[in-house]
Amino acid sequence: MNIRENIKTLIIEKPLKLDCGRTISKFPLAYETYGKLNKNKDNAILVFHALTGDQFVTGVNPITKKDGWWSYAVGPKKSIDTDKYFVICANVIGGCMGSFGPSHENPETKKIYGTDFPVITINDMVNAQVNLLDFFNIKKLFSVVGGSMGGMQVLQFVSNFPDKAKTAVPIACTSSHSAQNIAFNELGRQAITADHNWMDGKYNSKSTLPDKGLAVARMAAHITYLSKKGLQEKFGRNLQERDDLKFGFDADFQIESYLRYQGSVFVDRFDANSYLYITRAMDYFDLVKQFDGNLSNAFKKTKTKFFIISFTSDWLYPTQENKEIVIALNAIGANVGFVEIDSDKGHDSFLLEVPDFLNALKNFLDKSYIESNDES
């Protein structure tokens, strides 16, 4: 995928040493912004996207022509009010929406990187994105916000740059990817690499793509984003455009048809190798280990005000894992609020219309913004 129109790109000149040991420089970081940066430059919010997200947070995504992934939460008068705040979001490195990723051409070989692309980490992602602050001449962000992998980036960002964000909102995330999380990601990666069109990652974007493998990866992952109750209520055993079972392997059930649809639309917008790289980055994420087994030490140097949000039906990043972050912060007297939102919508709750969540997010940000202005 080449850099397309409608994608704003910043070329990061400064060399970035990755956790894997390799150094990258002069690499593209694709980003989008919403709202206006005020005179004092104190109203900026850096939003981090999740595994399959991109920089197009809200409005119509110019590439997919669909609503941005966080349209419920971000926009004028919404939780992250773009009338008030300047929202920045970048495509993570390793991604496939314009930022440096495995679908880019290696200038040395003139071939697409594929699996020659360096393995990146959550730490590398935030170290790349912090360059946006210099670019916009922002000394301190008002907030860093993100759900799922976006939440992991929030934690890593505050840990790496303790004085660069006044507030931080990690949502439905974890400080360390669990065995179950890794297991589901491995399932997705195996589905991709088992597709013969994957060809050791050297597939040519113009011909055959490992769409089947990527679709299966998406289908499996999609199940983990929903709750059993939510699925049962939405689909139950309802049949898909038929009155009875067909005694075959077509999609008899609505849930089958739904998953197949989710898989098929996903492959149109996502690169299989990016899926491998980004899931790997999530699996490698272990902020506890980075700080020798004591998560509190990750936040010792920061005065950032935290607000942590989890969801009752999220079994991928359950409340207990979110609470461990709260506990680590309280252990060092950090300023931390926490709420678990009642929702049947599973891990995906943070992306959906869940009024209690959207209100909590809005209230926290708006009140903190007033407070921070009073102090300065």
Add this chain to the structure above:
Amino acid sequence: MMKAEYNFIANIIEKNSTVLDVGCDDGTLMEFLKKNKNVNIRGIEISKEKVQICIAKGLTVIEGNAEFDLKQFPKNSFDYVVLGQTLQAFINPEIVIKELLRVGKKAIVTIPNFGNWKVRLDLLFKGTMPITSSLPHEWYNTPNIHMCTIKDFVKFSETMNFKIVKSLALINKNISNISKSNIFLKNLLGELGIFLIEK
């Protein structure tokens, strides 16, 4: 809801101190203390709805249960820990008191006084579990499973080996000191006991 005792709690707390409000409800006391005492205050509250209200007020609150979630705070994290009229609602008040005094250098505990004459008369004449304005529930739906009197709490301090630095009784919106000589009367007239305690 602004309660009568908040003024007296505020009087006990020194300016610019750090406070944890355990069972902070809708954050009314937190706001009051923030405004009047310039304290650095945190809250812990079990009800999601109440936590939401607190967040909407810009207060730092964590959703949690004092019986299990005070553990995460190190020793002496706060100058004061406040427990307003909820000690009687815990399954294990002994653990809660111990935790309050571990997490806070001092604790302020208020209790609805079950020794109040109205309560006593209710049981004596009606022969049914007392229902008063401060104890409005039926026996089968009350959250107050460990009711005690002012006298009980004083005795509790001896058994549990903590010091009562200050003890006050709230009677008709007036506050008065409780002493050894007047405890019989305060225990009969007091609607609420307010105690400043330490290890």
